[in-house]
Amino acid sequence: MNLHELTIHDAQDLLKNKEISAKELTRAVFDRIDTVEPSVDAYISVTKDIALSQADAADKAISGDNIKTLTGIPLAVKDLICTKGVATTCASKILKNFIPPYDATVTEKLNAAGAVMVGKVNMDEFAMGSSTENSGFKVTKNPWNLSHVPGGSSGGSAAAVAADMCLGALGSDTGGSIRQPASHCGVVGIKPTYGRVSRFGLVAFASSLDQIGPLAKDVTDAAILLQVISGYDPKDSTSIDKPTPDYRAALPGGIKGLKIGIPKEYHASNGMSPDVLSAVQNAMNFYKDAGAELVDISLPHSEYAVAAYYLIAPAEACSNLARYDGVKYGVRDKESSGLIDMYRNTRSSGFGPEVQRRILLGTYALSAGYYDAYYKKASQIRTLIKNDFMQAFEACDIILSPVTPSTAFKIGENVDDPLTMYLSDIFTLSANLAGIPGLSVPCGISGDGLPIGLQLMGNYFAENTILNAAYYFEQATEFHKLRPKI
Ligand code: GLN
Numbered sequence: 224m225n226l227h228e229l230t231i232h233d234a235q236d237l238l239k240n241k242e243i244s245a246k247e248l249t250r251a252v253f254d255r256i257d258t259v260e261p262s263v264d265a266y267i268s269v270t271k272d273i274a275l276s277q278a279d280a281a282d283k284a285i286s287g288d289n290i291k292t293l294t295g296i297p298l299a300v301k302d303l304i305c306t307k308g309v310a311t312t313c314a315s316k317i318l319k320n321f322i323p324p325y326d327a328t329v330t331e332k333l334n335a336a337g338a339v340m341v342g343k344v345n346m347d348e349f350a351m352g353s354s355t356e357n358s359g360f361k362v363t364k365n366p367w368n369l370s371h372v373p374g375g376s377s378g379g380s381a382a383a384v385a386a387d388m389c390l391g392a393l394g395s396d397t398g399g400s401i402r403q404p405a406s407h408c409g410v411v412g413i414k415p416t417y418g419r420v421s422r423f424g425l426v427a428f429a430s431s432l433d434q435i436g437p438l439a440k441d442v443t444d445a446a447i448l449l450q451v452i453s454g455y456d457p458k459d460s461t462s463i464d465k466p467t468p469d470y471r472a473a474l475p476g477g478i479k480g481l482k483i484g485i486p487k488e489y490h491a492s493n494g495m496s497p498d499v500l501s502a503v504q505n506a507m508n509f510y511k512d513a514g515a516e517l518v519d520i521s522l523p524h525s526e527y528a529v530a531a532y533y534l535i536a537p538a539e540a541c542s543n544l545a546r547y548d549g550v551k552y553g554v555r556d557k558e559s560s561g562l563i564d565m566y567r568n569t570r571s572s573g574f575g576p577e578v579q580r581r582i583l584l585g586t587y588a589l590s591a592g593y594y595d596a597y598y599k600k601a602s603q604i605r606t607l608i609k610n611d612f613m614q615a616f617e618a619c620d621i622i623l624s625p626v627t628p629s630t631a632f633k634i635g636e637n638v639d640d641p642l643t644m645y646l647s648d649i650f651t652l653s654a655n656l657a658g659i660p661g662l663s664v665p666c667g668i669s670g671d672g673l674p675i676g677l678q679l680m681g682n683y684f685a686e687n688t689i690l691n692a693a694y695y696f697e698q699a700t701e702f703h704k705l706r707p708k709i
Contacts, residue, residue, distance in 0.1 A: 226251035227387040228706070231296050231444040234390060238285055238295045245281035245295025249274050249339050252297045256341070256388045259709050262369055264361045265383040267302045268310055269342040277339040284337060292451055294337030299389040301380050302343040303350055304435065305424035306330050309340075313426050314358040315348045317553045317573030327424020328459070329393060329435050329452045336451045341389045344379030348575045349544065350400055350428045352376050353647045356638055357577045364634070365408060366707040367673055371631040374404030380438045381408035386709055391439040391448050395425060397432045398532050399626075399651025402663040405438050406626035406676025409665045409705060411445045411693070412438040416684050417658035418463035420449075421456030429539035430461075432532075432655040441703045442664060442694040446470035449686065465684060473687045474694040481692060483510055484520035484619030489650055496629040502667025502675040503625045506696065510623070513695065520615040520622065524607040525653050531608070532652040533645055534588045534601035540578075541585030547573065580641065609657040612682075621689055622680040624650050626663045630673035650678060660686045664693040665702035674702070 226248050229237070237243045253271055260266060274297065281295035300306060303313045305323035307330070312318045326334070333340070347357035355363040355378025363378045365371040366386035373382040377394030381404035384392050394401040396414035405412025413436045420435045427433060437448035450471060455464040485507065490500075511517050549555035549569030556568035574582070588597040615622060627647050637644045654661040659680055666677035677696070681689040697703050 227255040229390060230440045231390050231447055234296055239290055241285065245278040245285065245339065246275070248295060249278040249297050252341055252389060259366070259386050260388060262364065262709070263366055263382050263386050263388070264363050265344055265379040265386065265388055266299070266342045267312060267314065267345050267360060267379070270309055270340055273309070274339045274341050281337055281339060291335070291337040292447065293333060295339060296337070296391070297339045297341045297389050298333060299341050299344045299380060299383045299392040300330065301346055301377050301392070301394045303346060303395060303426040304330060304393060305426070306340070306343065309343065311343065311426065313349050314346045314360055315574065315578070316359045317547045317569070319554060321553055323424070325424065328421035328456045330424065332452050344383050344392060346379055347376035348578050349426070349540070350376040350395055350397055351540070351577050351581055353399070353403055353644050354632070354637065355379060356634065357575060359575050362634060365631050366709045367409065368631070370633055371673065372407070372634055374407035374631060376400040377438060378404045381405050381410055381412065384408070384410045384438050384440060385707055387706070391437060391444050393435055393452070394438050395433055395435050396655065397428050397536060398655050399648040401436045401438060402626050402651050402661055402676065402678060403648065405663040407631035407674065409674030409702070409707070410438050410440060411442050411662065411664050411703070412436065413445050413449060413662040413686065413690070414654060414660060415449060415453065415686055416660045418461050419660070419684065419686065420452050421454070421459040421462045423456055423458040427543040429536040430543065431539060432536060442690060442697050443471060443474060445662070446474055446690050468687050470687055470690055474691055476691040478510065478692055478695045479514045481515040481621065482518050482619040483515050484518050484615050484622040486520050486522045486525070486615070486622060486624060488522050488525045489624035494628055495625065496669070498667065498669035499625050499627070499629060499675050503677060506666045506677045507623060509696065509699065513699070518619045520618055522608070522611040522615060522653065524604060524611050527604045528608060528653045528656060529645060529649055531601040531604040532648070532656060533584070534597050535605065535656070537581040537585035538588045538598050539585070541582045541589065544578070544582060577641070605656045608653050612657045612659055616682045621685070621692055624678045624680070626650060626676040626678040630669045630675060654680050659683055660689060662689050662693055664697060666696070666700070667702060668705065
């Protein structure tokens with residue numbers, strides 16, 4: 224097996240037994256990047272010098288038997304997570320020169336665990352999108368079929384993992400941005416409970432929804448990464464002071480007696496691709512045959528999730544993005560004649576069309592006279608959606624559903640149709656509105672050879688329950704072993 228194809232847990236063993244060195248592993252990943260990155264375009268910046276010196280340090284640590292969880296493991300980081308001294312652009316022209324003077328808490332945690340940073344990966348600008356086509360720099364391609372999107376907004380993370388250009392990656396999920404690209408690229412992605420992982424140093428899109436999480440080649444790797452980045456952080460007032468369980472150790476827990484909720488609203492066939500529907504149904508049958516109990520549940524307010532999300536997220540975004548004005552951060556338009564002119568020109572040329580659309584939507588939803596009709600109503604719906612989940616979790620332990628209605632669409636297919644693009648998040652948004660954890664695990668391949676993901680959602684802080692159920696499925700199936708032929 225080529226070294227770049229290794230999972231994190233396999234690489235951990237080989238490094239620990241000194242069968243490979245961190246330097247060899249890191250070089251293998253960079254060779255892989257040289258070969259496939261020209262066709263995939265997953266990276267915004269590749270940090271080879273940093274990686275090689277981190278790999279050196281890892282090899283020294285290994286020879287002194289001072290091994291930490293991620294010692295010598297090459298990882299990629301979504302380009303909206305601050306990395307001290309390394310450009311963090313959010314895939315936006317307005318931040319193309321921004322070099323953070325500090326590390327995000329998750330970056331610090333990766334460093335402290337001995338990880339090797341391969342580079343910063345592409346995304347939709349400020350994480351607004353579902354295809355990575357909204358990047359201000361380039362479009363990432365799906366390694367399974369280069370004419371299709373990798374999903375988004377963490378499309379660079381998912382594509383880099385799927386194409387073996389890193390062993391794992393961090394992404395962020397505000398409405399589905401870890402789970403949907405994971406599903407489209409045939410990798411595992413988990414959005415943790417809101418508050419499980421610190422957001423300090425994550426460039427804010429919609430602060431009440433954003434959460435950082437891992438994308439990985441299998442469930443074990445996702446559990447390992449989640450373990451490293453989780454935990455209370457006094458620097459993030461929304462992070463929650465609750466001990467982190469040992470996710471990896473708990474994986475073989477089994478599923479006997481597990482109650483799996485099947486929401487009737489998420490399994491209607493209208494608008495769903497038949498391939499997705501049948502893969503998800505096969506997964507349901509698998510669990511039933513394995514001794515789980517399938518329970519019919521209802522999430523009656525989920526039909527309003529898209530509308531509520533697309534008011535709340537833009538409202539928060541327009542306020543978060545007000546800071547990019549040419550004065551405090553990032554690029555400034557130098558041709559302008561006065562202050563107002565400078566603001567206007569900086570923001571008009573620095574932000575792409577989708578970001579501008581969200582700012583306009585959000586400003587409208589928050590403006591006097593409209594606030595009660597839009598933002599307030601959306602917030603009320605959010606509470607109803609949360610209550611639906613709380614009621615459902617009285618009858619079941621986890622909820623099973625598709626991740627997205629279809630497999631990865633073609634590049635360009637939906638760019639002029641924001642509404643269709645927004646609808647691709649229909650099954651993922653509710654978990655963010657409620658704050659509960661959700662993951663995507665590969666569960667099928669469509670007739671045209673594209674991966675399909677299965678979504679499992681859990682109650683607050685029940686990451687271990689959904690990871691265990693995903694692990695059980697994974698161990699009995701081969702989907703996670705299928706790799707794109709690139
Ligand atoms: N696709 C959704 C949006 O465009 C979700 C993005 C995300 O989770 N960051 O807002």
